[in-house]
Amino acid sequence: MRKKKLAGVFMSFMMAAGVLAGCGGAASTSGGKDGDTIKIGANLELSGGVASYGQSIEEGIKLALEEINKEGIDGKKLELVTFDNKSDAAEATSGTTKLISQDKVAAIIGAATSTNTLAQVQIAQKNKIPLLTPTGTNPTITNKDGVLSDFVFRTCFIDPFQGTVAANFAAKDLKVKNAAIIIDSSSDYAKGLAAAFQTAFEKNGGKIVKEEAYVAKDTDFNAILTNIKSANPDFIFLPGYYEEVGLIIKQARALGIEAPFMGGDGWDSPKLVEIAGADPLNNTFITNHYSSGDSDPKVQDFVKAFEAKYDGKSPDAFNALGYDSLYFLADAIKRAGSADPEKIQKALEETDGLQLVSGTMKLDKNHDPIKSAVILEYKGGKQEFNTKVDPE
């Protein structure tokens, strides 16, 4: 009796799997065409640990969606299907499967972090659906061990570039010689930035005097910070995400570490200032994709439109990259003249000289954009524009 029941369960499971597989196959050929709309999926961190990234990107995408749909693309409108991956890699994977097999989207935007994007790469590749991450900066997303993931793209620059810019800024502008590095060892992003920073900093004649590590969700950093303090560095590179970064800076200042801290775009969240406090954040810097203080007219138009839509809220880099991602995709769909995922992929690959808020878009052979970065400084809990660095 029990055996029969088990067999029944097994059978129904197999049938369900069969149906799902069928859907997947159908999606890759019909590809999101549904009358007069083109479906675009968004697989974002709308809740969970890094919810602020996903929510910001979504705001940017929605503004772009409104603007693009005023005219439409060759008479067709874009339709956005969002999925909340809860800042979890496993959820991100199942979300992409759902977007492709059930919603039959033509392309997917997401996720915000490198780890959650990497979790989707294989599925996008297998189903031949373009996957565009707005802010996943880890190099392996588009090119792993020398093999190009040809359906995967990104709107942002990559980790080595951010790490190199930070190292050059530390060595040349701040003129520091001894640096310490604190790595979030559970994050591909932090490890990528740290490696690039170390190479470039040592090339400039600097020395790494101490390296410490933590894992996401830690709350007490006093022990590693005491180690850092006794090594007495004059600069600390901290390429983590805002939750831990905020706590680390707060605890470091309480221990009497006065050296400047610097990190990447992972710091960019209003929560950082809430967690660390405004005073401890003085004398800290970040590299970022864009600054609302940039005087470029394209940037200023975007800032105005964004503030009008979101009650005067000033757009951050995630807002800008979300906005740019949909324009990047819309431009490709327009040039492809079709919502066929494979034609969109071809058009995305050929993008050259597209003017976006976060700089001019041109892709190198690894599908990585070549574009400029900005350096921002925290003063009294506010980001201030410091310099703009062009790629070499």
Next chain:
Amino acid sequence: MEFLQQLVNGVSLGSIYALIALGYTMVYGIVKLINFAHGDVFMVGAFIGFYSITILDLGFFPSLLISMVTCAILGVLIERIAYKPLRNATRIAALITAIGVSLLIEYGMIYVRGAQPEAYPGNLIPATSIDFLGVKVSSQSLLILGTSLVLMILLQFIVHKTKIGKAMRAVSHDMDAARLMGINVNNTISATFAIGSALAGAAGVAFGMYYTKIEPLMGIIPGLKAFVAAVLGGIGIIPGAMVGGLLLGVIESLVSAAGFSLWRDGVAFVVLILILIFRPAGLFGKNVREKV
């Protein structure tokens, strides 16, 4: 000097563990149940404190009180709904239920308010660092250490000097005999849960003040560490929880100081395994031979 600073770091980390472990050990001492939901009551306490401070605009001490009272009620509810029907069931059934309650509270919280973190406002208690022989001691960690000590003494007093404490010890010794002697066992157990959960609520608010960031899954790791601390000191023994918590904090700090920061959490559980192998009754426990 660096070593001294690491000791201070360890003590301030350990006093949080101690604060949570007090509630753990008390519930175990009376009901012989490892209440895995304790870490999550701690989380709820942190959030109630946060909302009292930000939405109701209250100061630190009123928020602490509200949080303790709400957590006490929550603790009693958990006991009445989840554990009471299982009082005569096997130990393992009660243990599994405790894990279920823990998950229910965690994900219930995420369902209600989302998983994003909140930051405690930083201006409630002056956060000054006191320089002592070149060692920085933050005033907040002194406050937490002081709170744990006071609560420990209070708890010792309640258990050993009051009528309800006497009832608790009687119930712990033999539930049926206590009932025959006219002790209201249900009320006594409820009181135990109320006091234990109120302590967890206090720990939650203190944690929020000290570490700023709170989120719905924040109770898991401190809860497990506090469990280790309670076992280390001898589960069921109140001063044992205090010493176990402080000791665990110092061990973790020294492990990080030696350059093994990534092994820190692992070491806490190695300590648990070692203590279970070599001294199962804990540092303060006496070996009691089991009656056959």
